[in-house]
Amino acid sequence: MGLGKLSFTALKGVFSKPATRRYPFEARPPIAKSRGRIHFDDGKCTYCSLCELKCPPDAIKVDRQGRVFAIDHLLCILCGACVEACQKGSLSMDAKHGEPWTEKQKLSWHTEAPPKPSGDAAPKA
Amino acid sequence: MMIENQPLETVEPAKIAEYAAAKRAGGWRLVQISCTSLADAFELTYSFDKDYALQNARVIQPREGAPLPSITASYLAGFTYENELQDLFGVRLSGLALDFKGQFYRLRAKTPMSEPHVTTKPAAKPAANPTPGN
Amino acid sequence: MGARTIIPFGPQHPVLPEPIHLDLVLEDEKVVEAIPSIGFIHRGLERLAEKKDIHEMAYVSERICGICSFTHGMGYCTAIEAVMKIDVPERGHYLRMIWSEMSRIHSHLLWAGLLADGFGFENLFMQSWRLRERILDLIEETTGGRVIFGSCKIGGSRRDIADDVMARLLKELASLEKDCHAITDTFMEDSTVAKRTRGVGVIAPDDAIALGAVGPMLRASGVASDSRSLGYALYPELSFAPIVEKDGDCWARTAVRVREIYQSFDLIRQCAAKMKPGPVDVKVSGNPSGEYWARLEQPRGEVIYYVKGNGTKNLERYRVRTPTFANVPPLVHMLKNIDLADVPVIVLTIDPCISCTER
Numbered sequence: 001m002g003l004g005k006l007s008f009t010a011l012k013g014v015f016s017k018p019a020t021r022r023y024p025f026e027a028r029p030p031i032a033k034s035r036g037r038i039h040f041d042d043g044k045c046t047y048c049s050l051c052e053l054k055c056p057p058d059a060i061k062v063d064r065q066g067r068v069f070a071i072d073h074l075l076c077i078l079c080g081a082c083v084e085a086c087q088k089g090s091l092s093m094d095a096k097h098g099e100p101w102t103e104k105q106k107l108s109w110h111t112e113a114p115p116k117p118s119g120d121a122a123p124k125a
Numbered sequence: 126m127m128i129e130n131q132p133l134e135t136v137e138p139a140k141i142a143e144y145a146a147a148k149r150a151g152g153w154r155l156v157q158i159s160c161t162s163l164a165d166a167f168e169l170t171y172s173f174d175k176d177y178a179l180q181n182a183r184v185i186q187p188r189e190g191a192p193l194p195s196i197t198a199s200y201l202a203g204f205t206y207e208n209e210l211q212d213l214f215g216v217r218l219s220g221l222a223l224d225f226k227g228q229f230y231r232l233r234a235k236t237p238m239s240e241p242h243v244t245t246k247p248a249a250k251p252a253a254n255p256t257p258g259n
Numbered sequence: 260m261g262a263r264t265i266i267p268f269g270p271q272h273p274v275l276p277e278p279i280h281l282d283l284v285l286e287d288e289k290v291v292e293a294i295p296s297i298g299f300i301h302r303g304l305e306r307l308a309e310k311k312d313i314h315e316m317a318y319v320s321e322r323i324c325g326i327c328s329f330t331h332g333m334g335y336c337t338a339i340e341a342v343m344k345i346d347v348p349e350r351g352h353y354l355r356m357i358w359s360e361m362s363r364i365h366s367h368l369l370w371a372g373l374l375a376d377g378f379g380f381e382n383l384f385m386q387s388w389r390l391r392e393r394i395l396d397l398i399e400e401t402t403g404g405r406v407i408f409g410s411c412k413i414g415g416s417r418r419d420i421a422d423d424v425m426a427r428l429l430k431e432l433a434s435l436e437k438d439c440h441a442i443t444d445t446f447m448e449d450s451t452v453a454k455r456t457r458g459v460g461v462i463a464p465d466d467a468i469a470l471g472a473v474g475p476m477l478r479a480s481g482v483a484s485d486s487r488s489l490g491y492a493l494y495p496e497l498s499f500a501p502i503v504e505k506d507g508d509c510w511a512r513t514a515v516r517v518r519e520i521y522q523s524f525d526l527i528r529q530c531a532a533k534m535k536p537g538p539v540d541v542k543v544s545g546n547p548s549g550e551y552w553a554r555l556e557q558p559r560g561e562v563i564y565y566v567k568g569n570g571t572k573n574l575e576r577y578r579v580r581t582p583t584f585a586n587v588p589p590l591v592h593m594l595k596n597i598d599l600a601d602v603p604v605i606v607l608t609i610d611p612c613i614s615c616t617e618r
Contacts, residue, residue, distance in 0.1 A: 019389065031396065033418075035403035056315040079318055079409050080417075093403075127490040128341045131552055155471050156554075157563050157580040172552060172563070177489050179552060202471030202588040212298070230298030230617075231280070237301075242309060242575055 030095040035078045037098045038071060042109040044090035045069055051082035051091060061106075070108035074101060133170075133181040138193055141171065141184050142220070145196035145203075148173045153180070155196075158206035160214050162241045167216050171196070186216060197222035205229070215239040263291070266599070270299050274377045274603035277613035281606075285599060293594035295587055301617040308577035313339060313547060313568070316577065317412055320564075323579060324615040325406050326369060329362040330557040331579070331615075332411040334564040337491055338553035339413050342568055345543060351415030352493040353534045358401070358408055358416075359492075360523040360530070365394045366558035367516045367523075368439075370610050371446060374513065377607045378455040386442050393435050397428055415540025429531055436524045443517045456509035460593040460605035463507060472589040473582050474560020475515040476609055480507035486556035497529045512608040519558075546572050557582055559610045581615035 021028060030036060047069065049062035059075035060082055062068070083091045136144050145155075156172040156179065169184040186193050193210075195218050196203045208229035210216040215236035218224075227235065264285045270278030278299035284292040307319055320335035321328045333355050340347060372387035395405045401420050402410040410418045420428070446452055462472065467480040477484050478501055485501035487494045502518045504511035547568030555562050560582030567576040586609045593605050 031399050033403055034399050035409065056311065056318045077318060077322075077407075077409075078404070080403070084417075127495070128344075129489065129552075129554070149469075154468055156561075157565075157585075159565050159576075159578045159580070161567065161576040161578075170565070177484075179554070181552070200471070201469065202585070205584060205587050225296065229296055230301060231296055232298045232301055237303060238306060242306070 030097070032095055034095045034097075035080055035093055036096045037073065037094045038076060038078070038082065039092045039094045040069060040071065040107075040109060041090045041092070042069065042111050044088045045109070045111070046088055046090075048087070050085045050087065054081045054085040056081060066110070067112070068108055068110045070106050072106045073098075074104060129179060131179050131181060133183055136171075136182045136184050138184050138186045139191065141182070142194040142196055142198065144182055145171065146199040148180075149199035151175070155200040155202055155206075158203065158210065160210050160216065160238075162214060162239055164241045167210075167214060169193075169210070169216070192217040192219040194218075195220040195222065212236070213238045262286075268293075268602060268606075272603075274373075274607060275611070275613075276373065277611065279611060279613045279616075281594070281602075283594070283599065283602065288599050290594055290597050290599060290602060293591050295591055297587075297613065297617055299617075300614055304618045305577050305579065308574040310573070312572040313574060314413060314543075316574065318409065320579075321407050321409065321411070323581070323618055324612055326366045326612060327362060327557045327559060327562075327615070328406060329358050329408045329411065330555055330562065332408070333359055333492075334553050334555045334557075334562050334579075335566070335577075336411050336413050337555065338551050338564040338566040339547055339568075341551040341553060342547040342549045342566060343413075343543070343545065345414055345541060347415050348538045348541060349493065350419070350534060350537045351539045351541075353530045354416045354418075354420060354539060355411060356492050356494065356497075357420070357527050357530045358398070358410060360526045361394060361398055361401075362408070363523045363558045364520050365391055365398065366610075367520045368394065370516060370558075370607075371442065371513075374604070374607050375446075375452075377603045378452070380451065383442060383445055390435060390438060390442065393431070397431055400424065401428065412540065414543040415538070417540070419539045425531055425534075429528065432524055432527060436521065439520060443520065446513055446517055452513075453510060455601075455604055456513055456608075457506075459509045459601050460597065460608060461506070461508045462589055462593055466592060467507065467589060470588040470592055471585045472560075473585045474556070474558075474610075475512055475519070476560065476586050476589055478502060479504045479511035479515045481505045484561075486554045486561045489554055491553070491555055496533060497526055499526065509604055509608045516610075546570050547574070550576075559583055559612055559615070560586065579615075579618055581612065581618070583609065583612045583616045586611075587616070 047062055047064050047067045049064055052060045052062045057075045057077050059072045061070045080093055083093050153173040153175045156174045159170045161168040165188055167186045169186055171182040173180045195207055204223040207218055207221055208225045211218055212227050212230040266283045266285055268281040268283050269275050270280050280296045282294040283290050308316055311319055317332050317335055321332040323331045368387050368391040372384040375383035399405045402408040410416050462480050464480045464482050467477050481503055483501045483503045502515050504514050548570040550567040553564040562582055563580035565578040566574055569575045590609050
């Protein structure tokens with residue numbers, strides 16, 4: 001390598017922008033359609049437990065009688081099988097990777113059953 | 126998609142070393158040896174390849190009785206597979222060119238895959254029908 | 260004959276990203292014998308088939324390895340599809356081939372970096388991994404995952420690549436291909452790289468076959484054997500010839516992998532040109548009954564997926580023979596009569612993937 005090429009490369013290194021992102025100050029925007037984290041919308045859920053049936057690592061537990069949806073994000077492998085299985089659109093895949101978990105926990109949601117006669121709580125029964 | 130033609134022939138346990146020697150002389154390559162634990166025997170499959178053609182040899186080795194002859198005399202590469210059979214399944218072998226005596230896989234549990242595979246079992250997950258008191 | 264010393268190499272060693280143990284028997288500086296042992300990360304994934312049903316096992320298969328994950332999932336699905344006689348739509352096959360070639364590029368760039376690190380060329384290591392980051396971004400954009408793609412399922416693929424994404428993908432791949440020349444030229448032409456790799460760890464073609472070498476190991480010794488020629492997926496539709504080098508040394512193995520990076524770029528372009536719009540998957544019902552040995556070409560070589568179904572939703576036997584497992588006997592052979600300082604380079608040129616080996 002000639003001296004000219006060598007000094008050109010060295011000068012380029014001095015005057016160009018850093019090759020890396022200055023991470024804590026500048027985070028990468030999430031890539032669309034990335035499998036970041038499972039998002040649960042409790043308003044739409046009918047507690048049919050289809051997601052529990054499809055979940056490969058058994059991270060989702062649904063109590064049909066008690067109307068409880070629980071997910072262990074540390075067991076979840078983010079395959080998206082539950083999102084594909086969900087008929088009510090209550091589960092979705094968030095493209096953003098969430099904050100790291102600091103302790104083992106299961107997140108659970110519980111909603112009271114909608115009043116029987118009217119059934120207007122759910123948009124589509 | 127093309128589905129490969131994979132002929133399978135049965136070989137007596139005592140004859141496997143000669144069978145492998147014949148394959149070696151014919152210019153075949155040892156592809157793999159696999160083992161399935163059955164209730165009273167081990168079902169072993171030796172696969173050989175020559176010009177992208179696969180040939181399988183099935184050996185049923187009883188759990189008790191004479192040890193299985195090693196094929197390492199003809200295929201030295203077989204020592205990894207045969208030590209795997211010995212360490213994971215507890216298949217007894219004779220005439221291994223490189224015998225690790227259970228130290229190839231450094232596992233805490235000895236022969237962890239020796240029990241027969243569970244073939245019939247109840248559904249692991251609750252059925253789709255509502256079950257009261259879930 | 261000098262006094263013999265035994266040097267334990269691994270399970271923790273700077274050149275080993277994963278644990279394998281080698282007992283190196285030394286006479287002065289010469290290695291006279293190497294005794295391998297494995298089992299440090301044996302997880303018993305093969306027996307998990309008893310607990311997980313056939314569809315869930317596709318995810319388990321992918322998790323055998325963090326680098327060639329896609330080809331593992333694809334191998335498993337190919338085996339099950341062959342047993343169940345499922346006809347995967349054409350577009351499903353093309354998507355699978357694109358992703359498996361992308362994983363090959365990513366794996367070879369990762370390996371190139373590790374090799375550079377192994378002989379002390381830190382800058383080359385960082386540049387290789389910087390390029391790999393770009394292919395990982397493309398993988399994330401098309402499949403949703405960076406390392407575990409999760410896009411292969413029994414009956415096809417789980418995602419489709421939209422036309423605009425495909426156009427962007429091809430453009431980015433073309434620019435990546437151009438940038439790859441900077442590092443691969445260094446691997447091929449730099450005198451320091453050649454000093455560490457030329458004539459080191461030579462394995463003759465006959466020995467390579469006899470010892471069961473697979474993949475780039477075998478092709479670097481002059482044997483044209485590539486499982487993609489078997490005709491799984493739609494590889495027969497593409498123009499493709501195995502890449503072969505003659506010398507059988509560490510340099511030849513590097514050259515095979517470097518040339519395979521460019522071959523993969525070319526295969527992706529061919530796939531993109533031949534792809535037609537259409538369905539990507541078919542609905543799968545029923546359970547497998549029968550057995551099949553699926554053979555696929557991973558970045559590291561030929562992988563065997565053996566599945567045996569008995570008509571239930573759990574497989575009776577699920578076995579994986581990974582390329583590194585087959586490459587252990589050639590490694591032991593190569594480690595005889597060499598200098599101790601060459602051990603890391605030789606170990607790295609088989610592209611060891613110990614998680615694969617032990618399942």
